[in-house]
Each structure stands twice: as C-alpha cells, then as structure tokens.
Amino acid sequence: MVFMPSKKIFLRFGKDIADRPIIYRLARDYDLVINILKANVDQNKEGTMVLEITGDQCDLGLEYLISQGVKVTPLAEEVFRNEDKCTSCGACTAICPSGALYVERPSMEVKFDSDKCIVCQICVKVCPVNAMEVRF
Numbered sequence: 001m002v003f004m005p006s007k008k009i010f011l012r013f014g015k016d017i018a019d020r021p022i023i024y025r026l027a028r029d030y031d032l033v034i035n036i037l038k039a040n041v042d043q044n045k046e047g048t049m050v051l052e053i054t055g056d057q058c059d060l061g062l063e064y065l066i067s068q069g070v071k072v073t074p075l076a077e078e079v080f081r082n083e084d085k086c087t088s089c090g091a092c093t094a095i096c097p098s099g100a101l102y103v104e105r106p107s108m109e110v111k112f113d114s115d116k117c118i119v120c121q122i123c124v125k126v127c128p129v130n131a132m133e134v135r136f
C-alpha cells in the first residue's frame with residue numbers, strides 16, 4: 001500500500017472568499033482527497049471549516065489556500081502511544097473521554113485503540129512517563 005501524507009487543518013475565511021470555489025480547486029489542482037470534518041459558513045460573517053486533506057501536494061495546497069486569503073491553522077493529526085515507555089499505570093484510562101485508553105482484563109494491561117481517539121490530548125498531559133505523543 002502506498003502511504004499518502006495527510007493533514008488536518010482549521011480554516012477561517014471571510015464572506016468574500018466563501019463564494020469562490022476554493023475547496024474545489026484545492027482538490028482538483030493539487031490532486032488532494034478532501035474530507036470535510038466540520039463546516040460552518042454564515043452568509044453574513046466569516047466561515048470556518050475543519051478539513052482532512054490527503055495527497056502528495058498537501059503543502060502546495062496549503063500555500064494555495066493562504067494565497068487566497070484563507071487563514072490556515074494545522075491541527076494535531078494524531079495521538080499515538082510509545083509502547084516502550086508505557087508502564088500500564090492506568091492514569092490515562094480514567095480521563096480518556098472516548099474510551100480509546102482502557103484496561104484489558106484479566107491482564108490489567110492498558111490498551112490504546114487509536115480508532116476511538118478524538119485527539120483531545122488530555123492523556124498527553126497526564127501520562128507520567130510521556131508515553132502519549134502528538135504527531136502534527
């Protein structure tokens with residue numbers, strides 16, 4: 001399987017930009033797969049959007065957005081666990097809001113299900129050995 005880079009980004013744009021086919025051109029001209037995770041476009045005010053973009057030309061696509069007057073903020077893409085550091089202390093399981101970190105019985109090992117992770121990053125702050133890491 002070929003690995004395609006992807007990024008999660010937060011966009012903020014004025015109403016003058018909202019009418020232009022910027023997302024369409026982003027996908028077409030930079031050969032990117034666009035997944036709109038959240039969108040809020042108010043007719044009278046600015047719009048906001050959370051996108052996941054996937055493809056080899058992510059960086060060029062971001063430059064295009066910025067050149068069009070869109071304010072682009074990268075979001076944490078992924079939280080992952082450094083298995084070598086984790087001691088299964090359990091401190092993260094009580095605070096993980098999505099159940100991505102949980103105690104497996106009867107082994108009592110702490111497991112991480114990345115599919116359930118919502119990238120809130122709370123575990124990154126509470127882990128005493130810095131086993132939970134953020135990837136941008």
Ligand code: SF4
Pocket residue numbers: 081085086087088089090091092093101110126127128129130131132
């Ligand atoms: S807080 Fe850190 S060390 Fe403890 S179980 Fe969670 S990931 Fe592992």
Ligand code: SF4
Pocket residue numbers: 079095096097098099100101116117118119120121122123124132
């Ligand atoms: S980032 Fe949030 S949802 Fe993901 S494992 Fe950590 S606490 Fe759970």
